[in-house]
Amino acid sequence: MTDAAEDTATGESGGAVASGDDHAAADQGAGGDGDRDRRHDAGRVRHTAFSPETVAVFGRPAGVHGSFAQTSESTDRPAPEVSAPDPVLAEAFGRPSGETETLQRDPLAAYGEPGGAPSPPDPWRDPESVAAMSGPALARPTIAEPTESGPKLGIQDVLFGKRVSWHALATLAVLAVLVGVFGGLIGRWTAEVVSPLNSDSVQLSTGEQTNGDAKSPVAGxxxxxxxxxxxxxxxxxxxxxxxxxxxxxxxxxxxxxxxxxxxxxxxxxxxxxxxxxxxxxxxxxxxxxxxxxxxxxxxxxxxxxxxxxxxxxxxxxxxxxxxxxxxxxxxxxxxxxxxxxxxxxxxxxxxxxxxxxxxxxxxxxxxxxxxxxxxxxxxxxxxxxxxxxxxxxxxxxxxxxxxxxxxxxxxxxxxxxxxxxxxGTVNHPQIGVNASSVRNDRVLGAQVRNVVAGGPADRAGVREDDVITSFDGRTIESADELTVAVRTAKIDGKVGFTYWRDGRTFSGTIMPASD
Incomplete structure (x- = not known):
């Protein structure tokens, strides 16, 4: 193995671990401690050597013995220069005057300082203030502090206590006399001149009695x-x-x-x-x-x-x-x-x-x-x-x-x-038909729905679907009008009538019978 591979294979976190020969040399140089280290090292697990391919992929590059590569103190790139901040930004985001450690002010720094409600905006001195209604520029009157009431005056204090002057007492006496005299005069005038509200001599008069004639035609x-x-x-x-x-x-x-x-x-x-x-x-x-x-x-x-x-x-x-x-x-x-x-x-x-x-x-x-x-x-x-x-x-x-x-x-x-x-009973005339009202662009009247065999209408030649348009001189425009016309006719009396059939109008006579 190369040096790099050996370092990787025998290393632990933080750096390379010495090989077995090195451990032996160290033990010999250490005297009695060497025996203890050898006994300790005997319990260690020896790692299997890595293949060159693995070391080539995962090993440290050549010349690197630590976790980070050594940086060169010299560089070709120029160092950036920091210019002074914009005054507006410095005022907005800079440290307050006297604060050098942090941008945040200690919330307890104001402890013990006198506080108070913020002063209201003054539109006359602050051009940025919002327009608002204000009171008139008048001086506020000074409200006098309330004083305690003194003791009440009694009659003895007024007359003999010299708390009220004799001139005031005399004036009050004159006013009392005048009020009494004036009230008496008004009372006498009211009693003698103004008439009383109640009276036993009033007699309420009523209108002239009529002779019973009706006041209107409807009343009569x-x-x-x-x-x-x-x-x-x-x-x-x-x-x-x-x-x-x-x-x-x-x-x-x-x-x-x-x-x-x-x-x-x-x-x-x-x-x-x-x-x-x-x-x-x-x-x-x-x-x-x-x-x-x-x-x-x-x-x-x-x-x-x-x-x-x-x-x-x-x-x-x-x-x-x-x-x-x-x-x-x-x-x-x-x-x-x-x-x-x-x-x-x-x-x-x-x-x-x-x-x-x-x-x-x-x-x-x-x-x-x-x-x-x-x-x-x-x-x-x-x-x-x-x-x-x-x-x-x-x-x-x-x-x-x-x-x-x-x-x-x-x-x-x-x-x-x-x-x-x-x-106790009444008989009515009838002609022996049932009819319904008909209204269309061809005819208007009472259309015969059925005819009683042998009845007056049958004998007069009336057929189903004929439309009776007049009866006994009365115009017929509905079945109800035909009913009224028949019931107001006389039993066994000849009655003239007209009827419509297939676009033609016919006349005839009929003799109503009793029902």
Whole structure:
């Protein structure tokens, strides 16, 4: 091995280790210590010699005996020169004056030094300060220190203690006398000159007593009709209903709507009472009712001095004519509302529900007089206090009247009421067809869906899909209008009508039969 290889193979950390011969020479030179070293060296493990290839890769370079190579003191490169730092940087990052050891100031170096709150910025002396509002340049007033109050003066001190001068006492006495005199004069003047607030002689006068004349036309009609109007209460074990009616005969007959007394008719245990204008309650019995016209008649017994309604002529009504509605809307009996006739011959369907079996189409008088639930059955009267219709229905989508009320004309009520009083039931005309409304670019009317074999329509030559456009001189634009026109016709009377078929219009006559 080369010298370098030998050094690497026998070396330990930090430098080369001597060979075995060297150890022996050392032992001999050391005398007695040599034996101890030999015994110690005998326990050492001898390393295997490294191959030349390994020494060539991992050994020290030639001429290097330590861990670091020797550097030459001379160099060809010039040494850098450090210039003086920039003054701004030196001020920002240099050591504070007097500090030479570190850039950080000892936090305990300020211990014991007097401290205080930093002075507020002064915009007048510091151009870098932020603009801010300041108080006026006025001298602050010096606040005097509070003084302790002295002892309170008593009457003895004031009068005899010479604490207050006699001149001041005399002035106070004069002022007290003046105040007393002035107060007495004011009191006397108030008592003698100003009138008292309370008096027993005041009599409140009222206006001139009238002779009972009505203040307005509506008030006069209300006074004339109110005694003939009744409220009808229906009570069952599970529900309560309220409607209206009016007396049509001194025998105690009262006309109303069928849907008002339907619960009483369908429940034997129901209680039906008529309540008159003086709050007198009387049991009522059902004389007869008609579900196809929504009319009914009830009767009360043993009631004296009944006021009978004066019936008018609904055929003479004009659109815009003033009318007054009577009834008990929402249970508020003896209620009066006024309006006008908004339209005539308005077909209004009335369908069955949970409380009524009415299935009718009425030929209604339309009015803007307020009609709400409970007005049903009450009279609709003109400005002469004559009944021209029976309040029957109202469109109340929001729960109250919106000016769309409907009444059955009195000329249609009278024959039905007389028949119910006479027979208890009513027969109606019919033509033996079912129809539905049709509206298209070719025709407008009531289209026949089926025809009863052998019925009036079949005998008149009406076929399915024919469209009836007029009946008894009345224009038909819907199935409801056809129903109204047929039910207002006479049984076994010839009625003219027109119908449309396959683009052509035909005329004919038909004889309604009883249902």
């Amino acid at each position: 009609v209300a006074r004339a009709v109110e005694k003939s109007v009744v409220a009808l209460d229906v009570r069952t074990s599970s529900s309560v209903g309220t409607g209206s009616g009016f007396v049509i005969d001194k025998g105690g007959y009262i006309v109303t709507n069928n849907h008002v007394i339907a619960m009483a008719a369908n429940d034997r245990n129901a209680k039906l009472e008529a309540v008159f204008f003086d709050r007198k309650r009387v049991p009522a019995r059902i004389v007869g009712r008609d579900t196809k016209t929504d009319l009914a008649v009830v009767k009360v017994d043993n009631v004296d001095n009944l006021t009978v309604s004066k019936l008018g002529n609904s055929d003479d009504l004009q659109i815009g004519q003033e009318v007054i509605a009577f009834g008990s809307p929402l249970g508020l009996d003896r209620t009066v509302t006024s309006g006008i006739v908004s339209a005539l011959h308005r077909p209004v369907p009335l369908r069955p529900d949970a409380e009524s079996d009415t299935d009718a189409v009425i030929d209604a008088i339309q009015t803007d007089a307020a009609i709400n639930p409970g007005n049903s059955g009450g009279p609709l009267v003109d400005d002469e206090a004559q009944v021209v219709g029976i309040n029957t229905a109202g469109l109340v989508p929001g729960g109250g009247s919106i000016g769309l009320g409907f009444a059955i004309p009195i000329n249609q009520v009278v024959p039905i009421a007389q028949t119910l009083i006479r027979n």
